[in-house]
Amino acid sequence: MSKNRIRNKLSGSKVSRRRFLQTAAVTTAAIAAPSIWTSARAERKIVMRDPGGPFTKGFGKAFYEPFKKETGITVVGLQGAHEPTGMIKAMVEAKNYTWDGSLLSKSSHQSLVNIGYLEPIAPKGGPGPNLSKIPESMRTEHLMGTDVYATLIAYRKDTMGKNPPKGWKDLWDTKGHPGVRAIRKHPFDTMEAALMADGVEPKDLYPIDFDRAFKSLDKIKKDVAIWWTGGAQTSQLLKTGEVDILFTWNGRAQVAIDDGAPVELVWNQALWTFEGWSILKGTPKADLVREFIEFCAQGEQQAKYTPYVAYGPTAPDAYQYVDKERAKVLPTNPAYLKNMVSVDTDFWGKNKEKASEMFNAWLLS
Amino acid sequence: MSISASTTEAPPRRARKSALLRYWPLYPAFLFLGFFFLYPVILLLGLSFVDNQGALTGEHYSRLVASSTYLKVLMITLKIAGWTTVIAILAGYPVAYLLATVKTSTRNRLIIWVLMPFWTSFLVRTFAWIVLLGRKGALNQWLEALGLVDQPVAMIFNFAGVMIGMVHALMPLCILTMLSVMENIDTNLTKAASTLGARGGQAFWRIYFPLSVPGIAAGGMLVFITALGFFITPALLGGARETMIVQVIIFNIQEVLNWGFAGAIAVLLLVAVLIIFYLYDRLLGLSTLSGESSLAAQSSSRANPFSRLGKFLGGLFIEAMASICEKAGAFYDHIFPRKANRPSRRHSRRVIWGAGLAIIGFLALPALFIIPVSFTEAGFLSWPPEGFSLKWYEGVFESNVWFRAALRSFIVAIFAAFLGMCIGVPAAFLLVRQSFLGKAAVFAFLVSPIIIPNIIIAVSLFYLYSKLGLTGTTVGLILGHTVLAIPYVVITVMAVLKNYDVRLDQAAWTLGASKLKTLWLVTFPLVRAGMIAAFMFAFIISFDELTIALFVTGGEVTTLPKQMWDDALLRVSPTLAAVATLLLLFMSGVILGSEFLRRRSKQMG
Numbered sequence: 023m024s025k026n027r028i029r030n031k032l033s034g035s036k037v038s039r040r041r042f043l044q045t046a047a048v049t050t051a052a053i054a055a056p057s058i059w060t061s062a063r064a065e066r067k068i069v070m071r072d073p074g075g076p077f078t079k080g081f082g083k084a085f086y087e088p089f090k091k092e093t094g095i096t097v098v099g100l101q102g103a104h105e106p107t108g109m110i111k112a113m114v115e116a117k118n119y120t121w122d123g124s125l126l127s128k129s130s131h132q133s134l135v136n137i138g139y140l141e142p143i144a145p146k147g148g149p150g151p152n153l154s155k156i157p158e159s160m161r162t163e164h165l166m167g168t169d170v171y172a173t174l175i176a177y178r179k180d181t182m183g184k185n186p187p188k189g190w191k192d193l194w195d196t197k198g199h200p201g202v203r204a205i206r207k208h209p210f211d212t213m214e215a216a217l218m219a220d221g222v223e224p225k226d227l228y229p230i231d232f233d234r235a236f237k238s239l240d241k242i243k244k245d246v247a248i249w250w251t252g253g254a255q256t257s258q259l260l261k262t263g264e265v266d267i268l269f270t271w272n273g274r275a276q277v278a279i280d281d282g283a284p285v286e287l288v289w290n291q292a293l294w295t296f297e298g299w300s301i302l303k304g305t306p307k308a309d310l311v312r313e314f315i316e317f318c319a320q321g322e323q324q325a326k327y328t329p330y331v332a333y334g335p336t337a338p339d340a341y342q343y344v345d346k347e348r349a350k351v352l353p354t355n356p357a358y359l360k361n362m363v364s365v366d367t368d369f370w371g372k373n374k375e376k377a378s379e380m381f382n383a384w385l386l387s
Numbered sequence: 388m389s390i391s392a393s394t395t396e397a398p399p400r401r402a403r404k405s406a407l408l409r410y411w412p413l414y415p416a417f418l419f420l421g422f423f424f425l426y427p428v429i430l431l432l433g434l435s436f437v438d439n440q441g442a443l444t445g446e447h448y449s450r451l452v453a454s455s456t457y458l459k460v461l462m463i464t465l466k467i468a469g470w471t472t473v474i475a476i477l478a479g480y481p482v483a484y485l486l487a488t489v490k491t492s493t494r495n496r497l498i499i500w501v502l503m504p505f506w507t508s509f510l511v512r513t514f515a516w517i518v519l520l521g522r523k524g525a526l527n528q529w530l531e532a533l534g535l536v537d538q539p540v541a542m543i544f545n546f547a548g549v550m551i552g553m554v555h556a557l558m559p560l561c562i563l564t565m566l567s568v569m570e571n572i573d574t575n576l577t578k579a580a581s582t583l584g585a586r587g588g589q590a591f592w593r594i595y596f597p598l599s600v601p602g603i604a605a606g607g608m609l610v611f612i613t614a615l616g617f618f619i620t621p622a623l624l625g626g627a628r629e630t631m632i633v634q635v636i637i638f639n640i641q642e643v644l645n646w647g648f649a650g651a652i653a654v655l656l657l658v659a660v661l662i663i664f665y666l667y668d669r670l671l672g673l674s675t676l677s678g679e680s681s682l683a684a685q686s687s688s689r690a691n692p693f694s695r696l697g698k699f700l701g702g703l704f705i706e707a708m709a710s711i712c713e714k715a716g717a718f719y720d721h722i723f724p725r726k727a728n729r730p731s732r733r734h735s736r737r738v739i740w741g742a743g744l745a746i747i748g749f750l751a752l753p754a755l756f757i758i759p760v761s762f763t764e765a766g767f768l769s770w771p772p773e774g775f776s777l778k779w780y781e782g783v784f785e786s787n788v789w790f791r792a793a794l795r796s797f798i799v800a801i802f803a804a805f806l807g808m809c810i811g812v813p814a815a816f817l818l819v820r821q822s823f824l825g826k827a828a829v830f831a832f833l834v835s836p837i838i839i840p841n842i843i844i845a846v847s848l849f850y851l852y853s854k855l856g857l858t859g860t861t862v863g864l865i866l867g868h869t870v871l872a873i874p875y876v877v878i879t880v881m882a883v884l885k886n887y888d889v890r891l892d893q894a895a896w897t898l899g900a901s902k903l904k905t906l907w908l909v910t911f912p913l914v915r916a917g918m919i920a921a922f923m924f925a926f927i928i929s930f931d932e933l934t935i936a937l938f939v940t941g942g943e944v945t946t947l948p949k950q951m952w953d954d955a956l957l958r959v960s961p962t963l964a965a966v967a968t969l970l971l972l973f974m975s976g977v978i979l980g981s982e983f984l985r986r987r988s989k990q991m992g
Contacts, residue, residue, distance in 0.1 A: 071942065075956035100942040101953050105641035109938060112846055116853030120941030133644050202522065207627070243627070247522075248544045251622040257958045258514065261767045264521045277958045281766035375643045382635065383456040385627045386463075 067096040068310050070299070071124035074101025080330030081168075084323050085314070092317070095310055104252075107133050114139045114303050122307040123314070127297045129210070131165045132371035134300070140164040141301035141308045143315050152319035152337070159364065160296050160336040166315045167296035168324065169333035172353040172362060173211045174292035176260055176275035177201070177267040179284040189291050193267060194219035194238070196245045201266030203242070204259055207249035207385070209377040210370065212239070214293055214363070215269060224291060224363040232377065236384050249385075260285050276332035276351055287351075289358040295365040296336065328352060334359075409821070412813030416833060416873060419810050424836055424870045427847035435650030447651035457635065457652060461659060464632040467546075467621065468614035471553040472561075475610045476603055478554065478746050479561040483602070485743035486562070487569035495982045499975050500747045501559055503754040505927050506974045507967045508951050509556065511768075513623045514959045515753035516543060516552055518760070518770050525756070525770040548624035553614055558750060560613065560924060561606035564879055567917035568602030571886045587735055588712025592705055598886060605882030608667075609875065609924075612837045615660065632656055633840045640842055653843050660838045661831060668827050670697035754971055761964035768959050779965040789950060789966060795861065796930055796947035802865045804925035807872025811921070814873075815880035820889070834874040844870060845938035852939055859943040867935045872925035879924060883917025 072081055078099045086097040100121060102109055107130045113119055126134070134140050143166050144153060153166060160167035177187055182201050192199045193215065206212050213235045214227055220238040222231075248265060250256050256270035260278040272287060279285050299318060301311045317323065321337030325344045328335065334354025335341070341349055341356075349355055353362070370377075438444040451457050482501065486494050504512060519525050520542040527539040542548060572595060580590035618633045632652060639649035756770075761779055763772035783789045814833060818826065836844065848867050849858060857863035891913070895905040911918065933948040942949070947970075951963055 073956060074942075074953040077956075078953075101949070101956075102937065102942045107644055108641040108846065109849075109941065111644055111646075112849045112853075112938075113941070116850055118849075118853035118858055120859050120943060130642075133642070137644065207622075207630075246627070247541075249625075249627050254955050254959055255623060258517065258767060261958075262518065262521065262769050263523045264517070278767075281958075375639075375645060378638060378643070379454060379456060382460065382630060383454065385630065386456065386459050 066094060066310075067098060068122045068307050068314060069098045069100055069120065070311070070314070071102040071106055071121045072099045073104075073125060074099075076330045077125070077327075080327030083330070084326035085318050088323060089314055089317050093313065095314070097314060105130060110134060110302055111137070111139060117304060119302055119305045119307075121302060122305045123299055123301045123311040125168065125297055126165065126300045128162070128165060128167075128295050129365075129367045129370050129374075131162070131298075131300050132367050133374070135162075135164050136371060139303045141303055141305070141311075143299065143301060143312060145309070145312050150316040150319075152316050155338060156319050156336050157338065161298070165298050165300050166319060167298040167336040168318055169298070169327070169331065170294055170296045170336060170354045170359075171333045172272045172289070172292040172294045172358075173269055173365075174272055174275070175267065175269045175288040176256075176278075176285050177288070178260065178263055178265075179286050181263070181266045183284075183286070186286065187267060188288060190215050190218040191221070193269065194242050196242065199267070202247045202264070203245055204248040204250050204256070204265045204268035205242070205246045206269065207251050209374075209381040211269065211293055211365075212381070213377065214365070218291055218363075227363065228366040228369045230369065230373070230377075232380060236380070239384065272351070272353055273332045279351075290361050292353070292358070292362045293365050294353055294359070294362045295367060298336070410817065410823075412817040413829065415810045416814040416877075420833070420836065420870065420873065423848070423851070423866055424839075424844065425832075427851040428839055428843060430850065431646065431843060431847045432650045432654055434647045435654055437647065447648045450648065451651050451655060457632075457655065460630050460632050460635055461655060463628065463630060464615060464656075465659065465663075467549055467553065467617075467629065467631065468611050470550060471557060471614045472607050472611040474550060474554045475558045475561040476607050478749075479558045479565060479606065480599075480603070481739055481742040482558075482746050483562045483565035483569055484599075485739050486566050487572070488574075488739075492986075495978070497743075497747060499978055500751045501562055502923075502974070502978070503751040503971065504555055504559055505923075505931075506971045507754050507757060508948055508963070508970075509619060509931055510948075510951055510955055510959070511757060511963045511967045512556065512753050513552055513620050514768050514955075514963075515757055515760075516548070516555075516624060518768050519753065519756055520548070520551065528770070543624045545626045546629060548626075549621045549629050552620040552624040553617055555750060555753070556617070556620060557610045557613055558746075560609050563920040563923070564606035564609060564882055565599065565602035567879065567883045567914075567920045568605070568886055569599050570916045571883065571913070572598045586713060586716045588716055589709050592709035592712060596708075597705060601882050601885040605878050608834075609878050612660065612834065612874075615656070616837065616840055633842070636840050637842050640846060646846070649843070653840060656840070657835070657838055664827070664831055754967070757964045758968050758971075761961050761968045763961050766958065766960060768961060768964060779961045780969075782962050783965050783969065788945070789947075792945045792947045792950035793970070795945065799861060799865050799868060799946060800926045800929035803868035803872050803929040804922050806865065806869040807876045807925040808918075808922055810869070811873045811876030811925075812880055812918070815877045815884065818877070819881050819884040819887075830877075833877045836870045837874045841871070841932070841934040842938075845935045848935065848939050857939075859940050861944055863939050864936055864944055864946070867939050868929035868932060871928050871932065871935070875924040875928055876921045879921040880914070880917055883914045883920075887914060 070086075072078055078101065081099055086099055090096055102121065102124065106124055106126065110121070110124060111134070113121065131140065142163050143161075144150075144163075148154075153161070156167060160170065175187060175190070175193055178201075179186075182199060185199060187193060187199050193203070196203070205215075213230050213232070216235040216238040217227055217231065218224065219242075220234060222234070248259065248268075250259065250268065250270075253271055253274040256268060257274045257277045259265040259268065260270075260275060261281060261283045263283075272292070275285055275287055279287075299311070299315050301308050301315075305311070319337060321335060321340030322343050324335035324337050324340045325342075327333075328344050328348050332348075332351050334352040335344065336354065340354075344352065353359065435447045436443060436445075438446060486497055486501070489497070507515070517524070521527070522539040522541070524542075526542070527536075530536045530540065543551065576594050576598070577590045580594045581587070585593065615631075616633055618631045618637070621629045621631050622634065632655075636649050636652050636656075639645045639652065759772050760768055760770065762775050762777070763769065764774035764776040764778070765772070811833075818830060818833075844867070848863070848870075852858040852860075852863050855863075857866070887910070891909055892905050895909045896902070900908065931948055933946075933952060936944065936946050936949055947966075951966065954960065954962055
């Protein structure tokens with residue numbers, strides 16, 4: 023603790039010198055509106071990048087506020103770019119830690135681990151009591167899973183409810199299940215979906231057979247009305263009925279459902295992976311962030327974000343605290359998880375670039 | 388064209404020192420862009436020539452050409468930007484012409500509608516199109532209700548959708564640039580042509596149109612290079628094939644962290660645009676933009692066949708249009724013999740009003756659509772609005788985050804636009820009034836910040852700012868946005884100055900006014916409209932910018948686009964419509980208010 027404090031004081035003084043220079047530079051401008059120039063840095067404070075919106079709200083209730091209460095350490099949740107890996111690379115290389123840690127998807131974290139830009143999340147002595155309870159499949163050396171999310175089929179009950187689709191094959195079966203379709207304009211998930219639609223068993227998915235996947239996609243290409251690129255778009259498409267069936271992240275579809283859209287989710291053979299906290303390599307506040315991560319590994323805390331974000335807590339005891347109704351829509355619900363397929367992020371970490379090139383070529387062919 | 392007398396006025400050979408002094412207006416732009424743009428960007432693009440170990444390599448470039456995909460995506464990008472430009476010019480011209488030829492008060496009222504797309508953030512605008520034109524959208528609902536179609540018409544999620552979204556977003560740029568040039572065209576010239584017996588169409592094509600060409604050239608160029616950088620609109624409104632090269636660059640920077648390859652793609656884009664610039668210069672002459680003296684243009688046209696071809700084709704086009712109008716007019720007169728003196732003119736005015744208002748309607752449509760949607764009870768942007776509720780407005784006013792974000796965006800945009808003007812205007816003056824070697828290269832450099840994708844500038848600036856301690860600061864954001872503002876200022880101001888008659892300045896000088904006084908009392912008031920347009924473009928560019936804002940501040944500085952984007956993360960809620968509506972009211976209020984004050988001060992004076 024005391025060591026941390028000293029280090030923070032040291033880094034604090036650095037910050038204030040830098041800020042002094044900035045202040046000197048902005049004096050003229052600052053006269054216009056002095057109150058809005060404040061920067062979010064101070065002592066005993068860590069800055070964590072989160073995706074913003076409901077995440078900031080949910081994580082605030084579950085993690086930031088109670089952690090501050092318990093330890094006195096302020097956690098600032100800052101919203102960063104959609105894929106923050108590029109920014110983290112820049113920050114680590116410039117040794118300029120706007121953020122100390124970040125919420126990363128497992129696949130993004132993999133890209134940064136490959137170049138050695140993340141700190142281990144466990145202290146030197148090994149993971150603490152909370153962290154060690156998180157299942158091995160939901161954490162890595164550099165990432166503590168805070169939530170599990172699923173990619174699954176969502177369909178409109180009003181147009182497709184009579185003969186409801188049950189899996190990936192039905193998404194491809196345009197005659198048996200007529201309706202307007204949307205597919206993701208990205209190889210992630212799309213490759214897995216194409217293979218399972220073609221009859222590949224979940225255990226045989228990886229390594230991805232790209233030839234077979236593209237052949238499977240060929241069958242549906244002309245029937246795809248919309249190629250979606252962002253999650254918010256899918257919520258909108260489902261809600262307005264622009265699309266009858268698509269696959270998206272369960273949280274995105276849930277937003278439409280929560281707003282009253284007649285939408286049903288298909289949990290069978292859904293793909294799951296997780297996202298969680300990571301620490302930027304070399305940040306002077308790494309130990310504080312580790313303390314924070316240990317705190318976030320408690321099921322009781324994780325349960326508190328579920329009203330805001332429909333993703334699944336990773337701590338095994340979390341469901342004791344989750345509202346029963348809400349538990350029905352969370353991916354880590356044991357009833358769903360056993361029929362779901364885990365995404366192989368190691369594979370994607372190595373093949374992302376190649377896959378994207380092939381996918382773009384296929385789209386234009 | 389007006390004769391650029393300053394070239395003749397300057398003594399043929401000055402001392403080296405005074406030659407250096409002669410180019411002082413370029414120095415602020417060179418220094419600023421050199422430090423905040425060229426230096427950091429070159430460092431980043433330099434990564435495309437080295438491998439992971441830092442050794443020199445051509446691997447990124449050989450990969451680039453090995454797969455035809457990147458060239459294909461580049462061609463698609465150029466095609467989308469090209470068509471956007473053509474449509475924006477064709478549709479924008481009648482509007483600009485209408486605005487230039489109506490009473491000032493009418494014009495100011497109409498301009499508010501033209502500017503509407505500016506005040507609705509790109510995100511809201513794009514989602515508004517989805518709700519309007521989608522399969523279950525408002526337009527298809529009406530068409531089906533009227534029985535005009537059985538099946539919903541696919542208006543978006545294809546090439547047409549991209550065109551609708553992009554033309555809508557960029558046409559105001561084009562209109563205002565053309566307008567600022569047209570405002571300086573002496574209407575007496577057309578009248579003189581009429582008294583000499585030219586029919587309306589003839590007078591227009593032979594007199595008015597050639598004088599408005601600098602506006603078309605500048606507006607088209609602004610639209611074209613801005614369009615190259617668009618990616619959200621094509622991603623949301625396009626189909627499988629509408630992939631922009633910027634999306635591929637962003638993917639390589641953000642997702643696979645292969646910055647060398649991203650740099651190589653950016654260099655490919657830059658080279659492609661420079662080739663287009665070169666051809667444009669050869670064919671039409673950058674002089675359409677930068678106003679070399681017609682004498683110089685002639686002598687250079689003798690030197691290169693391209694330019695002669697361009698001139699020939701241009702002349703042919705005008706000749707053809709004029710004679711078509713002549714024939715059509717004669718034919719029309721033949722069928723409907725003229726009774727009074729000028730009924731045909733009134734008729735053509737009606738056509739221009741009709742076309743102009745229709746296009747203005749298209750520009751204002753999403754904004755007008757957003758207003759009712761902001762009062763819905765539903766949780767999404769949707770049509771028709773469900774019930775009536777003020778809850779989205781309550782949400783906006785509940786916390787001060789929106790207000791603070793808007794205030795900060797205003798401040799950043801005003802400072803960036805002001806700085807951009809201070810740096811860009813002198814450079815534009817020099818580029819128009821002097822002719823010197825390498826002028827085209829200087830011009831290309833000054834506008835290159837909009838050719839290089841924002842994401843590249845953002846990453847580069849982050850490294851630079853880390854050394855300067857400017858990350859996470861509003862000052863850093865202002866400086867970054869100034870880089871983007873300069874090209875808009877340069878192009879717009881150059882277009883206005885092109886038609887400016889330098890003899891007015893000379894008259895003032897001979898009457899004893901100092902150079903500064905002439906500038907202040909003669910030149911600036913005459914190019915006022917262009918200056919305002921330039922400032923407004925610079926303002927808007929900053930006001931709507933997200934990539935650089937996110938990157939150089941790490942999310943610490945909240946601007947309005949960032950707040951909107953944050954809010955739209957999980958769903959595009961009517962909160963955004965409410966914010967857009969408030970912004971629309973506010974900006975329209977500011978314009979109307981300043982107009983009112985201006986008129987009152989005129990009356991009192």
